[in-house]
Every structure is written in structure tokens, then in C-alpha cells.
Amino acid sequence: MRRFRFLRDPDPAAIGDSFEAFLRWLEGPACLFISGADDSRCRAFVTLLHGNEPSGARALWRWLREGERPAVNLVCIVASVTAALTEPLFTHRMLPRARDLNRCFRPPFDDAQGRLAEEILELLRLHRPEAVVDMHNTSGSGPSFAVCTFPDRQHDALAALFTGRLIISHLDLGALMEISDHRCPTVTIEVGGRLDDAAHRCAYEGLCRYAAVEDVFAAGIRERGLERLADxxxxxxxxxxxxxxxxxxxxxxxxxxxxxxxxxxxxxxxxxxxxxxxxxxxxxxxxxxxxxxxxxxxxxxxxxxxxxxxxxxxxxxxxxxxxxxxxxxxxxxxxxxxxxxxxx
Ligand SMILES: [Zn+2]
Known part of the structure; x- marks a missing residue:
């Protein structure tokens, strides 16, 4: 199994002229560390847990090409690069016979997907982010929404940076967002269908806000009311x-x-x-x-x-x-x- 590759402050000119080239450059699961203006804090952006959900990694590629410095350190985890690059491109949620990676964030971690999930959890523990955003595409076409397991003002604010809808779910599935607590608010952002331009735009604009704002917990919530869907x-x-x-x-x-x-x-x-x-x-x-x-x-x-x-x-x-x-x-x-x- 491929372990994570670490890249620190990559040169925007080196990361590839296309999104596909960017993934080929990453080669496999990757952790990119981007130094922020305030390097005493860190936020995490996780994406491509599912290889057929490219909007988040595409947004990251576009954002990295801009060469913007984030407000605080940004740890970006791009997980299922190998599945994404398996032909036909961006159609494999995971490799054949592998478990769904977003059902693997709890023990046992005893297969390849479990070890990948465990490594993501270790990376997050190591960097102690103030917030974690895990970005996905929905399997069908449709509007964007956020999902969290922990309803409070911080999760509302994080969700509102990206979308106008928040689903509060207590389903216990082994998803990454289930690690959430008040020390490390974690939301899943579903930006819409993988073929929707609106989804790519939602991903990119949301990532830009997430990287740029001084205080993620004060930023979005004032601008719009969130529609909440419970349990x-x-x-x-x-x-x-x-x-x-x-x-x-x-x-x-x-x-x-x-x-x-x-x-x-x-x-x-x-x-x-x-x-x-x-x-x-x-x-x-x-x-x-x-x-x-x-x-x-x-x-x-x-x-x-x-x-x-x-x-x-x-x-x-x-x-x-x-x-x-x-x-x-x-x-x-x-x-x-x-x-x-x-x-x-
Ligand atoms: Zn997904």
C-alpha cells in the first residue's frame, strides 16, 4: 500500500497544468502543508476520500496555482489519488474489493483502507487543526450541503462558509466527521454532483474563504441563515x-x-x-x-x-x-x- 507523501509549500509552477497532471504529480495519497500568515494555528482540508468525487481536489489544485498564502497553516490531505487515476478517470469510488474509505475511521484498521484512514487520523492528531473540512461530491446531481454530527455554533459557522444547508446526523458509520468535538469541529461538505460546474465553483469559492478568513467560526454565519435538517x-x-x-x-x-x-x-x-x-x-x-x-x-x-x-x-x-x-x-x-x- 502507498503511504502518504508529504509536500511542504509546493511551487505553484510545479504542481501541473491540469487537474489530472496535479494528481499524477501527487502519485498517491498526499499531505500538503501550506504555511500561513499566522503559523501558530492550523486548519485541515481533507478531500478525495472517494476517487470519483474530484471537486475538492480540483479546487485545491486551482487554489494552489494562485499561490495565495492562507491566513493560518493549512494541512491538505488528498487521499484516494490512485483510485481517482484508475481508468476511466474519476469513476472509482475506491479500488475494486477495497472498503469505502469514509467508513474506515474507526477500528479495526487492519486492511489497506483501514491503515490509510488511521494514517489520516494520525496526521490530524499531529497537526491539531482548529477545524477540519472533508469535501465530497454527491453521487447524483443536486445542491450543496454540509453534514456534521455535533450541532453547535462553530459547526454552523464552518458549514456556512461553504453552503446554506446543514444536516445534523448521529449515524454511526465510521465517517471522518464522526471524530468531531468542540476542540476540533469537523464538517463534511457535499458540494454537489461530480460533473456539475456549480459543484466545482462551490468547492473552489468555499476553499478560498476557508483559507483566507481570519476566524472561521465568525465568518459565514452572519451572512445567511442556515437551513437545518435533523437526524x-x-x-x-x-x-x-x-x-x-x-x-x-x-x-x-x-x-x-x-x-x-x-x-x-x-x-x-x-x-x-x-x-x-x-x-x-x-x-x-x-x-x-x-x-x-x-x-x-x-x-x-x-x-x-x-x-x-x-x-x-x-x-x-x-x-x-x-x-x-x-x-x-x-x-x-x-x-x-x-x-x-x-x-x-
Ligand atoms: Zn464521498
Missing amino acids: PVRLELRDGVSLTYAPRPCAGHDITLRPDIEHHNFGSVGPDVVLGWTGGVASRLFRAVDAAGSCAVDRLVRIEDGELRPAQPLKLFMITTNAGIAQSDCLFYAVADDGQPIAA
Whole structure:
């Protein structure tokens, strides 16, 4: 396995004329240290945990080319360079048979991905950043949002540097943001789809603010109100349930979802909306557990005459239209229409 390569204050002329050249120059997992005007403090920027989510690393390349000096030291960790550079470029979330790196930030660290995650945690411990931002693209197209596990004013301010939406999640998945506490506020920023220009722009402009502001915890929050979405529930597929995306029911699959389902990202959907079709029974097709540990499937979806609909007015997000991700991760996240947790 490749260990991290360390680069300190790289020459902007040396880092490559294109984003792809930049990644080839990094060769593998890399930690770039950029000296700040105030070198008594440090912030961390982590990105490319998933090789198919290039906006954060692209923003970093662009920002490094400008040769700007950050307000405080900036530690930039670019993780899945090898997966990103595996053909076809930027399509591999991780290498074949590897675990999802953003599910590996807790023991055991006993495989290649686990050791990479452990090394990232060690780098963060070593540098004691005042804040950590972990930047991703969403699997589908859609607006930007932040996710944190720890709701307080500092996390609000960090999120607001990048986006207008904050999801507060207590899901325990082994994600990097779960290391967060009041000493080291950590947010995940999902800038939008990997092919969206708006996502690249959100990543770059957010990184510029994050690097430039004197006080990250005072900067963004004054400018705009954050929309908060609390304790989302994941709708997952049960093992062995097959799924496809098509504009009409597909024989040979347990569930067909509409290919335009991702248009509902962050919008409100009620029981009048048809999400897809199935001949099955909701409780045998899906799994969903609320924050109290109770099954929430019947509060999320219902099946009527073979049509799959929301069981009540909901706000859905991180809707995927990739059957592989739907099967290995989840179909979508949901909160009540008003952003509150789905009531029992
Ligand atoms: Zn990701």
C-alpha cells in the first residue's frame, strides 16, 4: 500500500497544468502543508476520500496555482489519488474489493483502507487543526450541503462558509466527521454532483474563504441563515433485493425507481408523488432505522397498487440514481417536511 507523501509549500509552477497532471504529480495519497500568515494555528482540508468525487481536489489544485498564502497553516490531505487515476478517470469510488474509505475511521484498521484512514487520523492528531473540512461530491446531481454530527455554533459557522444547508446526523458509520468535538469541529461538505460546474465553483469559492478568513467560526454565519435538517433516516435495501431505474415498471427487478427521482433532492415530496414501482411488501424490501433504533420503513414509504410513494410529507436528499450505491449504501436520506426528525 502507498503511504502518504508529504509536500511542504509546493511551487505553484510545479504542481501541473491540469487537474489530472496535479494528481499524477501527487502519485498517491498526499499531505500538503501550506504555511500561513499566522503559523501558530492550523486548519485541515481533507478531500478525495472517494476517487470519483474530484471537486475538492480540483479546487485545491486551482487554489494552489494562485499561490495565495492562507491566513493560518493549512494541512491538505488528498487521499484516494490512485483510485481517482484508475481508468476511466474519476469513476472509482475506491479500488475494486477495497472498503469505502469514509467508513474506515474507526477500528479495526487492519486492511489497506483501514491503515490509510488511521494514517489520516494520525496526521490530524499531529497537526491539531482548529477545524477540519472533508469535501465530497454527491453521487447524483443536486445542491450543496454540509453534514456534521455535533450541532453547535462553530459547526454552523464552518458549514456556512461553504453552503446554506446543514444536516445534523448521529449515524454511526465510521465517517471522518464522526471524530468531531468542540476542540476540533469537523464538517463534511457535499458540494454537489461530480460533473456539475456549480459543484466545482462551490468547492473552489468555499476553499478560498476557508483559507483566507481570519476566524472561521465568525465568518459565514452572519451572512445567511442556515437551513437545518435533523437526524435523517436512511432508506436501505434489504439483502438480495434487486433495483433498477426506469420510467416504467421493469419486469425482472424487485423495485423500479424513476430515473428522475434525484430531482426531489431537498424538495418536499408528499404521498401524491410516485417514486417508483414494486410488486413487493415495503417491510421485506427496505430497512430503515430511526434515531431511537425503531424501524421507520412504514413512516417513509408505502406501496399502493404497485406504486411506491412517500408515506407522509418528507424532505429527501442524497438520492442516488446509481443502483450499485443504492444497494451498497442507501437509496436516500429523509427527514420530515419541516426539517425535523421523522416522528415515531
Ligand atoms: Zn464521498
